[in-house]
Amino acid sequence: MRLLTHNMLSSNIKxxxxxxxxxxxxxxVVEKEVEFNIEFLKKMFSKVEWKALAEASxxxxxxxxPENADASMLDSDDFLHKFHHALLELHLEEGxxxxxxxxxxxxxxxxxxxxxxxxxxx
Amino acid sequence: xxxxxAKIALVSSHPEVYEPCDDSFALVDALLADRTNxxxxxxxxxxxxxxxxxxxxxxLAVMLGHEGFVPYYIATDINxxxxxATRETMDAHGVYTELxxxxxxxxxxxxxxxxxxxxxxxxxxxxxxxxxxxxxxITSAWAGGENGRSVIDKILPAADTLLSEKGWLYMVxxxxxxxxxxxxxxxxxxxxxxxxxxxxxxxxxxxxxxxxRDSDSELExxxxxxxxxxxxx
Ligand SMILES: C[S@@+](CC[C@H](N)C(=O)[O-])C[C@H]1O[C@@H](n2cnc3c(N)ncnc32)[C@H](O)[C@@H]1O
Numbered sequence: 001m002r003l004l005t006h007n008m009l010s011s012n013i014k015x016x017x018x019x020x021x022x023x024x025x026x027x028x029v030v031e032k033e034v035e036f037n038i039e040f041l042k043k044m045f046s047k048v049e050w051k052a053l054a055e056a057s058x059x060x061x062x063x064x065x066p067e068n069a070d071a072s073m074l075d076s077d078d079f080l081h082k083f084h085h086a087l088l089e090l091h092l093e094e095g096x097x098x099x100x101x102x103x104x105x106x107x108x109x110x111x112x113x114x115x116x117x118x119x120x121x122x
Numbered sequence: 123x124x125x126x127x128a129k130i131a132l133v134s135s136h137p138e139v140y141e142p143c144d145d146s147f148a149l150v151d152a153l154l155a156d157r158t159n160x161x162x163x164x165x166x167x168x169x170x171x172x173x174x175x176x177x178x179x180x181x182l183a184v185m186l187g188h189e190g191f192v193p194y195y196i197a198t199d200i201n202x203x204x205x206x207a208t209r210e211t212m213d214a215h216g217v218y219t220e221l222x223x224x225x226x227x228x229x230x231x232x233x234x235x236x237x238x239x240x241x242x243x244x245x246x247x248x249x250x251x252x253x254x255x256x257x258x259x260i261t262s263a264w265a266g267g268e269n270g271r272s273v274i275d276k277i278l279p280a281a282d283t284l285l286s287e288k289g290w291l292y293m294v295x296x297x298x299x300x301x302x303x304x305x306x307x308x309x310x311x312x313x314x315x316x317x318x319x320x321x322x323x324x325x326x327x328x329x330x331x332x333x334x335r336d337s338d339s340e341l342e343x344x345x346x347x348x349x350x351x352x353x354x355x
Binding site for chain 2: 001002004005007008009010011012019020034035037039040043044047049106110111112113114115116117
């Protein structure tokens, strides 16, 4: 699972008001190279919640992202490459996503988050 | 020439996973027929709900190309075996999709609201007893409850939440699902629709419907009258 997807997931448990961002528990991280595309990054920048991405990438062991970011930084090649790496190339392969409100763990196996709920959570 | 769809020989199979069938082929043919429009549409985020073997989302990724600007592909399925099959099918074709094991798009709706440019769905649409819907394994691949609408009727509001301003939804339906009523429902949410492919097989008559947001009120009225007529007849 890419951090882009982590950035698009929130806890879906009934009654949870603030299910975003999910905390990451890391067991295995893998890196996979992805072709760099500025236009795509610019599109995604407007959708991404920056703080969640920066925090998630730190949890995954990548500490290069600045704490804050704004659109003017998209002019910097250096920034774009770091953003690219954090967003698309770092994968949570094994681990869990943890609901920030209830602590419920959503397992991530073979890179796939399992967001299926138990009957009493729907 | 490069193939423009996934190759059947490379599609992963598993006893618990829906094999590409007439409905899957109809959906992919409809996407292929609309390929020029899809390329011009220049989607940033493409999604499939209920990816099964991965045949449809892989075909979409293959036909839109995987060089230069590659959209973010994300697919869901309630069946974990289907998720694994989709991963294998994608890998065999050298394309990449993010996968989430979930019910419809649960967990993604908040953050992906208004962002999906292309959504494709071949839902479980076969009329069955209600208790077969969403049960473990292969039955949930086709079991659609009353009129085959149980899962479809949950997908439609999710699609409305997820689609971007320019978003398109492609969905497979069966005559028994009452496609004209589905279009009317979507019309009320502000969508225009068109049957872009119709195919009758021995067992069923399939429609692939394309939906898009449409604020042109005149058109809206015309379509509404058109669909109302169809529903009446
Ligand atoms: C008719 S099959 C289509 C599979 C594949 N897209 C194709 O066209 O060959 C429907 C798929 O939807 C999945 N499905 C059924 N109910 C679902 C739900 N509530 N949420 C997500 N996926 C679901 C099934 O597991 C199955 O893979």
